[in-house]
Amino acid sequence: xxxxxxxxxxxxxxxxxxxxxxxxxxxxxxxxxxxxxxxxxxxxxxxxxxxxxxxxxxxxxxxxxxxxxxxxxxxxxxxxxxxxxxxxxxxxxxxxxxxxxxxxxxxxxxxxxxxxxxxxxxxxxxxxxxxxxxxxxxxxxxxxxxxxxxxxxxxxxxxxxxxxxxxxxxxxxxxxxxxxxxxxxxxxxxxxxxxxxxxxxxxxxxxxxxxxxxxxxxxxxxxxxxxxxxxxxxxxxxxxxxxxxxxxxxxxxxxxxxxxxxxxxxxxxxxxxxxxxxxxxxxxxxxxxxxxxxxxxxxxxxxxxxxxxxxxxxxxxxxxxxxxxxxxxxxxxxxxxxxxxxxxxxxxxxxxxxxxxxxxxxxxxxxxxxxxxxxxxxxxxxxxxxxxxxxxxxxxxxxxxxxxxxxxxxxxxxxxxxxxxxxxxxxxxxxxxxxxxxxxxxxxxxxxxxxxxxxxxxxxxxxxxxxxxxxxxxxxxxxxxxxxxxxxxxxxxxxxxxxxxxxxxxxxxxxxxxxxxxxxxxxxxxxxxxxxx
Amino acid sequence: xxxxxxxxxxxxxxxxxxxxxxxxxxxxxxxxxxxxxxxxxxxxxxxxxxxxxxxxxxxxxxxxxxxxxxxxxxxxxxxxxxxxxxxxxxxxxxxxxxxxxxxxxxxxxxxxxxxxxxxxxxx
Numbered sequence: 041x042x043x044x045x046x047x048x049x050x051x052x053x054x055x056x057x058x059x060x061x062x063x064x065x066x067x068x069x070x071x072x073x074x075x076x077x078x079x080x081x082x083x084x085x086x087x088x089x090x091x092x093x094x095x096x097x098x099x100x101x102x103x104x105x106x107x108x109x110x111x112x113x114x115x116x117x118x119x120x121x122x123x124x125x126x127x128x129x130x131x132x133x134x135x136x137x138x139x140x141x142x143x144x145x146x147x148x149x150x151x152x153x154x155x156x157x158x159x160x161x162x163x164x165x166x167x168x169x170x171x172x173x174x175x176x177x178x179x180x181x182x183x184x185x186x187x188x189x190x191x192x193x194x195x196x197x198x199x200x201x202x203x204x205x206x207x208x209x210x211x212x213x214x215x216x217x218x219x220x221x222x223x224x225x226x227x228x229x230x231x232x233x234x235x236x237x238x239x240x241x242x243x244x245x246x247x248x249x250x251x252x253x254x255x256x257x258x259x260x261x262x263x264x265x266x267x268x269x270x271x272x273x274x275x276x277x278x279x280x281x282x283x284x285x286x287x288x289x290x291x292x293x294x295x296x297x298x299x300x301x302x303x304x305x306x307x308x309x310x311x312x313x314x315x316x317x318x319x320x321x322x323x324x325x326x327x328x329x330x331x332x333x334x335x336x337x338x339x340x341x342x343x344x345x346x347x348x349x350x351x352x353x354x355x356x357x358x359x360x361x362x363x364x365x366x367x368x369x370x371x372x373x374x375x376x377x378x379x380x381x382x383x384x385x386x387x388x389x390x391x392x393x394x395x396x397x398x399x400x401x402x403x404x405x406x407x408x409x410x411x412x413x414x415x416x417x418x419x420x421x422x423x424x425x426x427x428x429x430x431x432x433x434x435x436x437x438x439x440x441x442x443x444x445x446x447x448x449x450x451x452x453x454x455x456x457x458x459x460x461x462x463x464x465x466x467x468x469x470x471x472x473x474x475x476x477x478x479x480x481x482x483x484x485x486x487x488x489x490x491x492x493x494x495x496x497x498x499x500x501x502x503x504x505x506x507x508x509x510x511x512x513x514x515x516x517x518x519x520x521x522x523x524x525x526x527x528x529x530x531x532x533x534x535x536x537x538x539x540x541x542x543x544x545x546x547x548x549x550x551x552x553x554x555x556x557x558x559x560x561x562x563x564x565x566x567x568x569x570x571x572x573x
Numbered sequence: 574x575x576x577x578x579x580x581x582x583x584x585x586x587x588x589x590x591x592x593x594x595x596x597x598x599x600x601x602x603x604x605x606x607x608x609x610x611x612x613x614x615x616x617x618x619x620x621x622x623x624x625x626x627x628x629x630x631x632x633x634x635x636x637x638x639x640x641x642x643x644x645x646x647x648x649x650x651x652x653x654x655x656x657x658x659x660x661x662x663x664x665x666x667x668x669x670x671x672x673x674x675x676x677x678x679x680x681x682x683x684x685x686x687x688x689x690x691x692x693x694x695x696x
Binding site: 488544548549 | 605606607608629632633656657
């Protein structure tokens with residue numbers, strides 16, 4: 041048996057960088073590793089590649105341009121480069137390390153099965169300009185995924201090419217505009233309730249509409265009476281996020297759609313939070329005309345630096361003829377064909393045009409379809425149920441220590457929302473978020489949505505187990521209690537992170553975006569080094 | 574000189590037909606540390622209620638609506654380098670823009686200092 045650790049140190053005590061233990065000479069503390077900038081690591085004459093010929097002096101001239109200064113690129117050996125990025129990655133937090141409770145972002149586990157499927161050579165090694173007959177399998181994946189998305193939403197068509205949520209919103213609004221213009225009824229106002237995602241008004245404005253705000257009711261939902269009051273012949277439509285960004289289901293959705301349709305408008309639904317209702321509610325049944333689905337949220341494809349987004353848009357029968365190209369159709373011999381500009385004249389004469397160069401994010405389609413098929417219809421329903429159950433577990437476990445402004449509005453959906461109303465003067469949402477870093481968690485979404493003061497928005501997703509949720513809740517309770525007791529040490533959190541609390545205001549007001557070595561210091565470049573001679 | 578306050582947390586101090594517009598101390602406190610102020614163009618003509626300026630803080634980007642119609646005559650040149658002036662002196666040195674009022678009757682619906690104070694307390 042190993043001898044007991046005489047120091048009594050345990051991992052939860054954090055690095056012992058002060059107090060009894062001396063500072064290390066290296067600046068590293070066991071697995072807590074410091075790392076300089078890559079430019080500070082460079083040395084003269086280093087190179088990661090062994091050329092089998094003399095590359096010679098690089099010419100300082102490109103066409104009529106002459107380089108007058110050194111190219112300040114870092115020069116490192118391969119192991120130094122690999123270690124640099126690996127050491128940096130250890131200072132980072134990731135969904136593979138622990139919960140990522142960012143509300144409205146839906147950071148869920150990316151199943152490894154999805155990755156294996158996406159890496160199959162038949163999907164990974166193809167090119168969008170290959171002859172169509174050689175990529176029928178990939179086309180079949182897009183067709184199957186499109187079919188699932190239409191069935192899950194009860195909608196008539198789906199545009200697969202939008203690259204992410206906001207791109208999908210634009211696609212939906214452009215389809216709405218095309219439909220209105222086709223009936224000779226150009227309208228100029230889009231109504232957006234307070235509980236919508238911030239991208240919604242931006243999208244409507246970008247598409248050339250005037251945006252008007254619809255207030256929320258006291259229980260955090262769209263004020264139906266106020267909405268009805270504003271409807272009229274100048275209103276092109278509404279953009280509603282459902283479930284909304286307070287984590288609530290818009291119960292009046294069908295009545296909202298009916299009222300908008302009766303006034304000649306169309307209904308866009310921001311489906312970013314579809315993960316809370318997938319398999320339970322079909323948006324088509326609620327009278328929605330267009331909705332984007334974030335594959336990188338609901339269908340577990342990588343999110344937030346891990347991979348590109350993908351935001352297919354489902355469309356109602358009224359909008360289906362205006363869907364963008366390219367899209368897939370089967371010809372009379374059953375072969376899948378991509379409808380592009382030339383064939384659009386025959387097969388999509390009313391299409392509003394093209395959203396992207398190609399058909400969309402193939403790598404995300406394979407992952408999303410793998411997720412759907414591995415869960416099945418019953419599994420997808422359970423995804424929504426577990427995500428909602430987890431969020432309600434967080435809401436009810438913390439409502440006695442943190443103010444939960446909509447706790448009385450019924451169960452929440454995928455995310456739990458708290459405000460800073462219970463915190464004493466001087467203690468803020470930011471202090472709780474920074475404290476969460478010390479507790480080993482990624483902070484929740486803070487100060488959004490704006491309708492709640494000092495918002496803390498927590499979305500656990502179905503990924504988290506009860507044990508994991510209890511650990512997170514324990515940390516949140518402890519932080520809330522410390523804040524209420526006026527514990528000043530919370531103001532200096534994070535204490536155990538690679539960097540202490542940043543001066544956010546200074547970072548935004550006077551950002552230092554470049555680094556330069558002092559003369560004679562490591563990192564100072566010289567022309568001879570670049571030539572490799 | 575009279576100072577008026579709006580429900581959108583702006584103040585306008587009027588001297589003759591020229592108004593100076595800023596956000597209130599309460600507004601800057603809610604926004605937190607201000608990092609950037611986007612100002613209207615001097616010489617532009619604006620309509621009451623138009624979004625004419627954006628105040629960025631560490632928490633959010635917020636539109637500022639002009640409380641009155643008229644022509645923007647001057648913007649605060651100091652804010653480009655010192656947006657923090659809006660935090661430290663929102664109702665004096667941290668003013669945003671000056672405007673030549675085209676319709677003084679627009680001022681009638683605004684609050685005075687006491688009424689605004691009461692309004693903030695009711696929030």
